[in-house]
Amino acid sequence: MTQPPEAGKCQWTLADEKAFIDFLIQHASAAGDGANFKMVTFTAATAVVNEKRSAGAPKTGKACQNKWSILRMTFRAIQAIKAKSGWTWTNDKGANITPDMEPEWLNFLKAHPRARPFKSKGWVHLEKMTQVMPATVKGAHIFCPSQGTTGLHSPEDPFNSTPIDNLQEADAPVEDMEDEDEEEATQEAEEVSQPSNTPSTPPRASSNSRKRERASSETPAPLSKRTKLTAATAINGLTHSINRFGENICIAIGGGSEHSSPSRCKAAIRKVQTEDWLSWGDQLVMLGVFENNTKAADAYLSIDPKNSPFCHMWVENRLEEVKEVKEAKKLF
Known part of the structure; x- marks a missing residue:
């Protein structure tokens, strides 16, 4: 043909x-x-x-x-x-x-x-x-x-799951919005910020306890105990490395924390909560994006409010990029 x-x-x-x-x-x-x-x-x-x-x-x-x-x-x-x-x-x-x-x-x-x-x-x-x-x-x-991508529904009128019979076709297919030569969108997705895991400061030991500690440290610990401590240290180190890897990905994509701006971040977070076409879960993901990347918040706030289709597509791409970053982290 x-x-x-x-x-x-x-x-x-x-x-x-x-x-x-x-x-x-x-x-x-x-x-x-x-x-x-x-x-x-x-x-x-x-x-x-x-x-x-x-x-x-x-x-x-x-x-x-x-x-x-x-x-x-x-x-x-x-x-x-x-x-x-x-x-x-x-x-x-x-x-x-x-x-x-x-x-x-x-x-x-x-x-x-x-x-x-x-x-x-x-x-x-x-x-x-x-x-x-x-x-x-x-x-x-x-x-x-x-x-999460379907959105929240009203209890008064739950979605109809009846099979579609004799559906009349639309007059024309959904309008084409993509450009063949359009460049790949700049990746600005960030993961939802994670809570800090900083351990609390242990209580100071008494002088007698420190003396006993020094005395006991002169005798090497049994081999089995040394092995357990080494394994725990290795696991902690691996966990720290994975966390650092995720942070480095976020910095590489979003430009780092030096671009933070509380006012712009707050404005973007307030606006995304008005996007009732997004589920609560997707709104939460976008909140994390704006918390870590003010460039993304600026871009979102700059979109013309009258151009809803473009705004929807921009948010969709950000959500997909965040999920791809999370999938990459699972590999390590």
């Missing part, structure tokens, strides 16, 4: 999106909790989505990663509709917004702009996306690591 010329940005058709999601369903085990796929999976998916390319440039692993971020944000927007008290989601009519609900709908779109296409129609990918995304949380104020 003759491929079209490689010009401009890559273009996603509805068939491309379906093939892409089917591929991710087949490789869901590679994502683990949270449906966070590695770049190796996105690179492998390019062979599938480029097989019947009809227009635009070939899709790269980065383009597939960006498309997955868009699909996830769309999925979460629908979850937010389902969680809205007093609203009813159906697979053919979407949010079922009536004229008297219009003011409330417009206010809802300020926080969930990706919900706009589903005012009166469903989403063709919802059933398959449900197979890839984490299980639905039911009940208020519940957080589980395996469900």
